[in-house]
C-alpha cells in the first residue's frame with residue numbers, strides 16, 4: 001500500500017510517499033481502508049521534530065515505519081477475533097497512529113460509526129480539532145448559556161470548531177482572527193469578530209468568562225485583566241518555536257494553575273473519547289456544526305498540505321484524500 005513515511009526530522013520535506021506492507025489487524029485491531037485524513041498542527045510539529053522530546057520519544061519506541069497522520073475516516077475491511085463492536089463494511093471515523101496511508105490498523109475504541117449524512121472528508125476533520133473544542137469548552141470550562149466566551153485564533157482547525165461549539169452551548173462568542181478570516185468566522189455564528197492584526201483584545205476594556213486561547217500570543221497577565229474574577233482561560237496552543245514551543249505555553253499555564261489564583265489559567269489537552277466523537281458526528285449530521293475545509297490534497301501531496309498548515313494561514317481544516 002502507499003503511505004506517507006517520515007524520514008528524519010526538520011521540515012515537511014521529510015514526509016515521503018512510500019510503498020510499504022499493508023498492516024494486519026492482529027487479534028485486537030481493526031484494519032481500515034482510509035478514505036480521508038486531516039492534518040493537525042501535531043503533524044507539523046512531528047515533521048519538524050519540535051518540541052525536542054518528540055525525536056527522543058521515537059528513538060525509544062523505534063516504530064518500524066513512521067507513518068504519519070492521526071485523524072481519519074474510512075471503511076473497515078478486516079477485524080481481529082476479539083473485536084466485537086465493528087465489522088467489515090462499516091464506515092467509521094476516528095484516529096490511528098498513521099492515517100496518511102491507504103490502510104491503517106487501529107483499535108475499536110478509537111473509532112465510531114460514521115453517520116450516512118456525514119461525508120468522509122467531514123468525518124476526517126473531527127477527531128483532534130473537534131474533540132479539543134468540545135471537551136475544552138463543555139467539560140473543562142463548563143460553558144453555560146449566555147456566558148461570554150472569547151476564542152483567540154478562531155480561523156484555524158480548532159478555532160472554527162470552537163466558535164460553533166461555544167454557540168451550540170449557548171454562549172455569546174467573541175472571535176479573534178486574522179482579517180482574511182473575519183467573514184468566515186462571522187458566518188460560523190460568532191457574535192463579534194476582532195481582527196487581531198488591527199486590534200489587541202486585551203486592550204478593549206471588555207471582560208470574558210472564558211478565554212479559549214489557541215493563538216497563545218498575549219501574556220497570561222494581560223489576558224487575566226480582561227477576565228471575570230470567576231473566569232477561566234484554557235491554554236490550547238501557541239506559536240511554534242525552536243525547542244519546546246508550543247508546549248512551553250501549556251507548561252506556563254500548568255504552573256499558573258498550580259497557584260490556583262483567580263481568574264484561573266489552565267492548560268488543556270484533549271483525550272480520545274468515543275462518545276464525544278459520536279456526539280460530534282451527530283452534530284455534523286444534524287447541521288448544528290459544519291466542518292470548515294480549507295483545501296483538499298491527494299496523498300502524494302501530504303508534505304505540501306503539512307507545509308500549508310505550518311505557515312499558519314489555513315482557514316479551517318486541511319484534508320488529505322487517500323484514494
Ligand SMILES: NC(=O)c1ccc[n+]([C@@H]2O[C@H](COP(=O)([O-])OP(=O)(O)OC[C@H]3O[C@@H](n4cnc5c(N)ncnc54)[C@H](OP(=O)(O)O)[C@@H]3O)[C@@H](O)[C@H]2O)c1
Nearest residue numbers: 041153154155156157158159177178215237238268269270
Ligand atoms: N491542547 C490540545 O489538545 C490541542 C489540540 C489540537 C491543537 N492544539 C494546538 O492548537 C493550535 C492550533 O492547532 P490547529 O490544528 O487548529 O492549527 P491551525 O489550523 O494551523 O491553526 C493555527 C491557529 O493559530 C492562530 N493564530 C495565528 N496567529 C495568531 C494571532 N496573531 N492571534 C491569535 N491567533 C493566531 C490561528 O488563528 P487565525 O487563523 O484566526 O488567525 C489559528 O487558529 C496549535 O498550537 C496546536 O499545537 C492543541
